[in-house]
Amino acid sequence: MVNKKMMAILFASGTDNKLSELTIHRTAASLPFCGRYRLIDFILSSLVNSGVNRVGIVAKNNYQSLMDHIRMGRDWDLNRKNSGIAVFPPFVLNTARDMYRGKIEALYTVLDFMTKTPEDYVVISDCNIVANIDFKKILDEHIERDADVTILCHSNYATTSKRMLVTHDANGLVTDLNFAEMPTAQKKIVSTNTYLVTKKYLIEEIEKAYSRALFDFEKDILFQAYKNKRIFVHKLEGFTAIVDDIKNYFNESMKILEEPIRDQLFNMPRKVYTKVKDSVPTLYGAKSEVVNSLIADGCVIEGRVENSILFRNVHIGKGAIVKNCIIMESGEILEGSRLSYIITDKEVVINEGRELAGAKTYPVVIAKNKTV
Amino acid sequence: MSSKKECVALLLAGGQGTRLGVLTQKVAKPAVPFGGKYRIIDFTLSNTINSDIDTIGVLTQYQPFELNQYIGNGQPWDLDRLDGGAFVLPPYMTAKSGEWYKGTANAIYQNIDFVDRYDADYVLILSGDHIYKMDYKKMLEAHKEKGADCTIAVLEVPLSEASRFGIMNADSDGKIYEFEEKPKKPKSTKASMGIYIFNWKKLKEYLIRDEQDKSSSNDFGKNIIPSMLNANEKMYTYDFEGYWKDVGTIYSLWEANMDLLDAKSGLGLDDPRWKIYSRNEAEPPHYVGTAAKISNSIVSEGCEVDGEIHNSIISRGCRVEAGVKIYDSILMPNTTVKKGSVLRHSIIGWDAKIGENTKIGEDQSHATDKEIAVVGPFKEIEAKTVIKAGEMV
Numbered sequence: 001m002v003n004k005k006m007m008a009i010l011f012a013s014g015t016d017n018k019l020s021e022l023t024i025h026r027t028a029a030s031l032p033f034c035g036r037y038r039l040i041d042f043i044l045s046s047l048v049n050s051g052v053n054r055v056g057i058v059a060k061n062n063y064q065s066l067m068d069h070i071r072m073g074r075d076w077d078l079n080r081k082n083s084g085i086a087v088f089p090p091f092v093l094n095t096a097r098d099m100y101r102g103k104i105e106a107l108y109t110v111l112d113f114m115t116k117t118p119e120d121y122v123v124i125s126d127c128n129i130v131a132n133i134d135f136k137k138i139l140d141e142h143i144e145r146d147a148d149v150t151i152l153c154h155s156n157y158a159t160t161s162k163r164m165l166v167t168h169d170a171n172g173l174v175t176d177l178n179f180a181e182m183p184t185a186q187k188k189i190v191s192t193n194t195y196l197v198t199k200k201y202l203i204e205e206i207e208k209a210y211s212r213a214l215f216d217f218e219k220d221i222l223f224q225a226y227k228n229k230r231i232f233v234h235k236l237e238g239f240t241a242i243v244d245d246i247k248n249y250f251n252e253s254m255k256i257l258e259e260p261i262r263d264q265l266f267n268m269p270r271k272v273y274t275k276v277k278d279s280v281p282t283l284y285g286a287k288s289e290v291v292n293s294l295i296a297d298g299c300v301i302e303g304r305v306e307n308s309i310l311f312r313n314v315h316i317g318k319g320a321i322v323k324n325c326i327i328m329e330s331g332e333i334l335e336g337s338r339l340s341y342i343i344t345d346k347e348v349v350i351n352e353g354r355e356l357a358g359a360k361t362y363p364v365v366i367a368k369n370k371t372v
Numbered sequence: 373m374s375s376k377k378e379c380v381a382l383l384l385a386g387g388q389g390t391r392l393g394v395l396t397q398k399v400a401k402p403a404v405p406f407g408g409k410y411r412i413i414d415f416t417l418s419n420t421i422n423s424d425i426d427t428i429g430v431l432t433q434y435q436p437f438e439l440n441q442y443i444g445n446g447q448p449w450d451l452d453r454l455d456g457g458a459f460v461l462p463p464y465m466t467a468k469s470g471e472w473y474k475g476t477a478n479a480i481y482q483n484i485d486f487v488d489r490y491d492a493d494y495v496l497i498l499s500g501d502h503i504y505k506m507d508y509k510k511m512l513e514a515h516k517e518k519g520a521d522c523t524i525a526v527l528e529v530p531l532s533e534a535s536r537f538g539i540m541n542a543d544s545d546g547k548i549y550e551f552e553e554k555p556k557k558p559k560s561t562k563a564s565m566g567i568y569i570f571n572w573k574k575l576k577e578y579l580i581r582d583e584q585d586k587s588s589s590n591d592f593g594k595n596i597i598p599s600m601l602n603a604n605e606k607m608y609t610y611d612f613e614g615y616w617k618d619v620g621t622i623y624s625l626w627e628a629n630m631d632l633l634d635a636k637s638g639l640g641l642d643d644p645r646w647k648i649y650s651r652n653e654a655e656p657p658h659y660v661g662t663a664a665k666i667s668n669s670i671v672s673e674g675c676e677v678d679g680e681i682h683n684s685i686i687s688r689g690c691r692v693e694a695g696v697k698i699y700d701s702i703l704m705p706n707t708t709v710k711k712g713s714v715l716r717h718s719i720i721g722w723d724a725k726i727g728e729n730t731k732i733g734e735d736q737s738h739a740t741d742k743e744i745a746v747v748g749p750f751k752e753i754e755a756k757t758v759i760k761a762g763e764m765v
Contacts, residue, residue: 034656035656035657257659259659262659266656271654273654274654276652278648278649278650280641280642280648281670281671281672281673283669284667284670284681286667286668288666291660291662291664292661292662294656294658294660295657296657296673297672309657310657
């Protein structure tokens with residue numbers, strides 16, 4: 001009997017290296033984003049809102065912050081008696097020489113999790129996608145096309161990060177796949193590295209590829225398989241961001257200050273869930289001035305904030321001016337400091353009267369727990 | 373079989389709260405929103421768990437759906453326990469009879485089995501309509517130390533206001549010798565906060581006896597406390613110092629909200645050792661637009677603010693459009709205020725929509741007993757409407 005249901009496997013550390021300072025202490029999945037979220041919240045919420053209630057997260061390194069964020073999955077309604085959420089710590093196979101390389105080996109380590117569960121379809125994805133996705137619709141399309149793989153794509157410029165460019169025909173059938181080696185000047189159809197795959201097909205391909213010591217899911221499986229004409233694209237229409245380096249972390253964050261983008265992410269029946277922290281609401285002082293900014297709960301604002309994003313429990317002192325900045329949780333910007341184009345990680349203190357400036361094309365990151 | 377609990381809390385949440393008018397037409401008073409993201413009941417529930425009491429019965433009766441759904445399994449307050457936790461206790465039928473809660477004492481009487489199930493030594497009786505932070509554990513310790521049968525938490529109030537409260541007259545040791553409900557000429561300034569600890573065995577005797585007395589109105593203040601005093605039971609006061617407010621009227625509800633904006637009021641909620649928990653909605657951070665001006669105010673998650681806000685509380689999910697001016701007011705969750713409206717000294721109920729260029733309330737900053745304009749929950753106010761100070765719609 002066909003079980004028209006999906007499960008999901010997420011990779012917590014896909015793109016950590018290019019996020020440099022921001023992922024020293026954490027996985028890309030647990031990178032704070034948009035005032036109160038972690039990157040993983042967007043894909044997790046999309047899955048849960050699409051009726052997916054079995055999610056495995058494959059962790060590789062620095063996954064303590066991820067475990068702390070996910071806990072039992074209750075905040076996403078994933079603390080279920082059957083199914084729910086499972087975090088898989090790194091698992092070194094006896095037959096492997098080292099920690100898994102690439103998605104094929106990672107998926108091979110969780111093969112049991114896939115074979116023993118009843119769902120017939122699997123969503124596999126990195127955790128650095130920011131979008132509000134209806135997977136139900138994509139599954140219907142996948143079944144109708146009798147596809148093996150549906151690649152979720154968006155229209156974007158390719159960056160220097162290894163992005164997969166997708167060519168397809170009028171029916172959405174993939175006709176070519178290749179990696180972008182250079183940034184493109186025109187928008188292209190770019191893969192988000194999120195796939196909906198028929199489970200039986202996935203298990204067969206993973207077993208085959210693993211036995212031949214292949215490990216790159218895109219290069220070793222998809223680049224060959226599209227020739228069988230069973231791989232299709234699904235173009236995501238709403239706001240879709242892939243966060244894989246500091247510059248686009250900054251740019252994609254700032255886009256959420258635009259109302260239409262905010263509406264595409266948040267203003268729909270599919271809510272975005274995150275860990276509940278019971279912060280008090282934000283307090284504005286008598287002399288506060290705030291313009292075009294996103295402010296999470298728990299802040300105390302006594303200075304000026306412009307075109308910025310403040311995470312929870314941030315304090316902006318009197319006379320401080322924060323422009324075009326991202327201030328993560330529990331940041332303290334003391335009296336009279338001036339900041340522009342700065343990203344401060346959690347618990348950063350900027351002392352009185354300091355002046356710090358990055359540039360639009362090069363926002364400067366202040367690492368976690370540092371005092372300036 | 374449940375295991376033994378030293379102290380079980382019972383929260384009286386059945387009252388209608390008629391003095392809150394339109395705000396409590398569809399929900400019980402403890403479920404009324406407070407302070408941007410809370411409900412009134414969050415304070416007692418959080419106090420209970422912060423005091424290490426993990427078993428609490430919430431006695432509901434009037435419009436219980438909202439409150440029942442809100443409390444749920446108690447998880448937001450860490451009260452979803454294998455043993456104990458939060459229980460909603462509505463009136464129920466037994467083989468012999470079944471009736472509504474007739475009074476505060478009768479409500480506890482009808483739940484004798486609940487307390488017995490945990491074989492509790494002490495019961496803590498609480499009200500669901502007070503805003504305060506209090507460590508009940510310290511009160512329980514004082515109760516045990518004095519070997520009391522009943523301990524009543526009291527608050528020092530100004531003599532001029534004492535006639536509005538139930539006043540406890542006690543000797544220097546705190547032993548109560550007289551209780552006067554709203555005395556014309558108060559003899560002391562120790563006002564009852566409606567928080568009691570009883571030795572359960574003792575209270576049970578009095579509850580059973582009170583139930584048999586057909587003339588009794590089955591009320592703690594009117595019947596149980598006086599009859600225990602008459603019988604010379606050991607009853608003590610427990611002095612509480614700190615912020616406490618009964619938010620049973622529109623004005624006191626407004627005032628308690630405003631106290632959140634005053635650092636000197638003593639009602640700071642940002643104490644990591646004494647968090648106030650609430651059931652959180654999934655809302656993004658609030659957005660402040662280019663035309664916004666906000667001073668001395670609280671703004672919660674999920675809001676979109678493009679107008680002016682001064683000395684006000686803006687609860688989660690509100691929309692304040694450009695050109696709006698809000699002074700000394702409370703917007704409850706999910707309200708929308710359209711362009712050009714001016715609000716002063718008002719409370720806007722949840723999910724209300726205020727049309728363009730509306731005028732609500734008047735400047736009351738110099739009045740001693742301010743008249744607060746109130747718009748009920750889910751009300752839609754047409755454009756250009758004028759609502760006067762103290763008016764309720």
